Amino acid sequence: MSLVFAGACSHGPGITGRAEQADVSLRNELYANFDRLRRAIEQSNPDALVVIGAEHFANFFMDNMPAICMGMADSYTGPIEDEQWLGIDSAQIPGNEALSEQLIKSIMQDIDLAYAQEWKFDHGIMVPLHFLTPRYDLPVIPVNINCQGPPLIPLHRCYEFGRALRRACDERPERIAIIGTGGISHWPATPDSGQINEQWDRQFLDHFVNNRREQLVAYTDEQTYQDAGQGGFEIRTFVAIAGATEGSTGEIWFYAPIPIFAVGCTIATMSVE
Amino acid sequence: MSLYYVQKLLYQVNREPYIRKRFDTDFDQLIGDYDLSIDEITALREGDIGLLYIMGVNGQILMHFAAHCGLEWSTYLATLRQALVEHGPVRAGLYATVWD
Ligand SMILES: [Fe+2]
Numbered sequence: 001m002s003l004v005f006a007g008a009c010s011h012g013p014g015i016t017g018r019a020e021q022a023d024v025s026l027r028n029e030l031y032a033n034f035d036r037l038r039r040a041i042e043q044s045n046p047d048a049l050v051v052i053g054a055e056h057f058a059n060f061f062m063d064n065m066p067a068i069c070m071g072m073a074d075s076y077t078g079p080i081e082d083e084q085w086l087g088i089d090s091a092q093i094p095g096n097e098a099l100s101e102q103l104i105k106s107i108m109q110d111i112d113l114a115y116a117q118e119w120k121f122d123h124g125i126m127v128p129l130h131f132l133t134p135r136y137d138l139p140v141i142p143v144n145i146n147c148q149g150p151p152l153i154p155l156h157r158c159y160e161f162g163r164a165l166r167r168a169c170d171e172r173p174e175r176i177a178i179i180g181t182g183g184i185s186h187w188p189a190t191p192d193s194g195q196i197n198e199q200w201d202r203q204f205l206d207h208f209v210n211n212r213r214e215q216l217v218a219y220t221d222e223q224t225y226q227d228a229g230q231g232g233f234e235i236r237t238f239v240a241i242a243g244a245t246e247g248s249t250g251e252i253w254f255y256a257p258i259p260i261f262a263v264g265c266t267i268a269t270m271s272v273e
Numbered sequence: 274m275s276l277y278y279v280q281k282l283l284y285q286v287n288r289e290p291y292i293r294k295r296f297d298t299d300f301d302q303l304i305g306d307y308d309l310s311i312d313e314i315t316a317l318r319e320g321d322i323g324l325l326y327i328m329g330v331n332g333q334i335l336m337h338f339a340a341h342c343g344l345e346w347s348t349y350l351a352t353l354r355q356a357l358v359e360h361g362p363v364r365a366g367l368y369a370t371v372w373d
Contacts, residue, residue, distance in 0.1 A: 014346075
């Protein structure tokens with residue numbers, strides 16, 4: 001049928017792993033919006049959920065680092081982290097190898113991408129799934145955009161990837177939902193963890209929900225590193241969602257800096273009209 | 274400095290249970306597979322999270338190794354901050370990037 005839903009959310013491991021240390025009302029509001037996102041995905045009645053993430057050296061390392069990689073398996077496992085540390089139990093997550101293959105073949109008409117038949121999800125995918133498909137009953141197709149080990153794919157290519165993904169989805173009879181998951185400004189796992197540039201985040205999110213391609217792809221890694229930390233490189237996942245919803249706009253359902261979660265926690269949707 | 278191999282070893286320790294087991298029980302044999310300096314081997318053997326950070330190990334790799342070493346989150350961050358005071362700025366890798 002086509003793309004039936006598009007959204008974006010945060011994935012910081014603290015969201016589940018350090019839940020009890022956060023401001024209770026902010027945390028509850030974030031969780032409520034994750035739940036609202038879950039319901040919206042369910043209402044779109046998808047056959048599969050593509051999660052565009054920015055994993056963190058769980059599967060991909062600098063010996064062979066793909067710019068973009070898509071999973072092509074019938075099942076995945078996660079989390080790779082200690083269950084207690086992350087606050088998420090180990091699980092097997094269903095995939096859809098045949099659908100992955102069709103999407104990959106189609107996307108390759110426009111964008112070179114790698115595929116992986118084995119994938120251990122880290123918090124970058126497990127935290128969103130914990131809230132969005134808590135029973136792990138919806139086939140997931142993971143995508144990783146390298147946001148960790150430079151050189152990184154340029155933002156305009158992430159946008160193009162999103163466009164190619166959209167075209168590939170629209171060619172399929174299946175109903176496909178997509179979620180982008182990344183941090184905006186943040187300095188994860190460093191001495192500056194907890195620092196958040198709210199003004200930068202709000203500016204970026206404004207460009208995102210208004211799908212201003214020119215502004216979205218104009219961010220340079222150097223400036224992002226200065227203003228938004230190395231975690232800011234994960235805006236690539238948002239930019240891919242903007243590409244997949246080109247011509248449409250969206251809505252921020254929730255944004256709040258939550259320092260113990262090390263990120264400006266965000267829940268957003270984009271129209272797929 | 275062979276930051277690449279320090280990070281590769283920790284990446285594998287984080288990802289592969291059998292490598293993690295070898296790290297804990299068969300360290301000397303395991304590190305023979307990686308091109309590491311004496312200082313790096315010492316920092317790894319002692320689980321010196323602060324020094325590994327200063328050497329340039331990416332936090333996304335280091336935080337899981339720190340959890341494996343039993344460091345609670347606030348202790349992990351305090352260890353990194355203390356390391357900056359003790360050893361000075363990060364020497365290599367992403368956090369020492371000089372943009373051209
Ligand atoms: Fe991340």
